[in-house]
Amino acid sequence: MAYLTRKLVILLLTLWVAATLNFVLPRLVPGDPVSVMLAKYQGRLDVAAVDALKIAYGLNDQGSALSQYLAYLGQLFSGNFGRSISLFPSTVTEVVARALPWTLGLIGITTVLSFVIGSALGLYSGWKRGSRLADALTPVALFLNSMPYFWFALLILYVFAFLLRWFPLSGAVDPFPGPTFSPPWWASVLRHAVLPGATILVTSVGGWLLTMRNNVITITGEDYIALARAKGLSERRILTHYVMRNALLPSLTSFGMALGFVVGGAILTELVFSYPGLGYALYQSVVNLDYPLMQGLFFIIAFAVLVANFLVDILVTVLDPRTRSGRA
Structure with a gap:
């Protein structure tokens, strides 16, 4: 319990630091979002309208820092991140x-699938090392892991979308796919x-495979594995x-x-x-200097990473009793 409490305090402190940096850094950049908006649309507004926009974006100089x-x-x-400029x-x-x-x-499902598939293949490759198939997985994983x-993405887009026309070139759904959540949609x-x-x-499964394989090889060389075999336990057990x-324990943090x-x-x-x-959306916010959207997305990403790691810490305490006793 003390372990998780300490982790929760660290989470809240890190979240506060991220929020503070989100407040400070944009204000160190010359100019402001209102100036960017006016320059982009070549707008000419009177002073009162500009002041109203600055108040809407929280950029008015009223009050102390x-x-x-x-x-x-x-x-x-x-939950109020302001209004997007772009x-x-x-x-x-x-x-x-x-x-x-x-x-x-899209990203969530493929991330989970790549972790499960890569870890399973890495477990097989590490446990059955020396066999032809298990050893062949390593160079394949190295190639996939090093491939940009x-x-x-450009290669399969050119082949399967442009040349063969099996899949769409862009977007997430057809312009008129029918009612939302219907079978055609x-x-x-x-x-x-x-x-x-x-x-x-394809490009991420290799990393999980190599990580799991290295973990398995390290663990199979430990003394308690030799003791388990000496006691007559089956290989499956x-x-x-x-x-x-x-x-799996070392991989969980990376997965989080x-x-x-x-x-x-x-x-x-x-x-x-x-x-x-x-x-x-994050790319578009950077290109268009959309500071409110950038701030909101950066904070959401930081929050998601911290929460995911905290949930992984909880899972580790379940799988590893040493953390519950405070020795890990």
């Missing part, structure tokens, strides 16, 4: 609400998700109760980080396929 900071924290933790008058919350389901559906996923969503999902799955459980960054989306993959997720 401390009072602005406290007001910012109050709005932040109430998608005005939509709020940041509305933009996130539109993009988040696409990112969770945006290059692979789901079919359209799945067709659009195949290529970006395959990109993430040794694999499931000793090797697999302990080999990967799950947290799911919320940020795979920026380059979503950019290549013009997939309307949070990664694509």
Whole structure:
């Protein structure tokens, strides 16, 4: 319990630091979002209109820096991230609400699948090392892990979407797929998700495979594995109760980080396929200098990573009794 309490305190402290940096850093950049908006649309407004826009974006100079900071924290933790500049008058919350389901559906599912498939193949490769198939998985994993996923995305997009025309070139759904959640709509969503999902799955499974394989090889060399064999335990029991459980523990932290960054989306993959997720929205916010949207997305990503790691810490306490006793 003390272990999880300490982790929770660290989570809250880190979240506060992330929120503070989110407040400070944009204010160190010359200019402000209102100036960017006026320059982009070549707008000419009177002083009162400009002041009204600055108040709407929380950029008015009224009050001290401390009072602005406290007001910012109050709005932040109430879910008010302000209004997007590039998608005005939509709020940041509305933009996130539109993009988040696409990112969770695509990046979330493929991240979980790549972890499960890669870990299973890594477990096999490490446990059966010396066999032809198990040893052949290692160079394949090294190749997949070193392959730039945006290059692979462009390659399969050119072959399967442009040349063969089996899948759409971009987007997440056809323009007129029918009623939402109807069978034609789901079919359209799945067709659009195949290529970006395959990109993430193929290029990330190798990393999980190599990590799991190395963990298995390290654990099989431990003394307690030799003791288990000396006691006459079956190989299957040794694999499931000793090797697999302990080999998964080091990978869980990395998996928690990967799950947290799911919320940020795979920026380059979503950019290549013009997939309307949070990664694509983050790219658009940077290109258009949309500071409110950038701030909102960065905070959401930081929050998701911290929460995912905290949940992994809880899972580790269940799988590893040493953490509950405070020795880990």
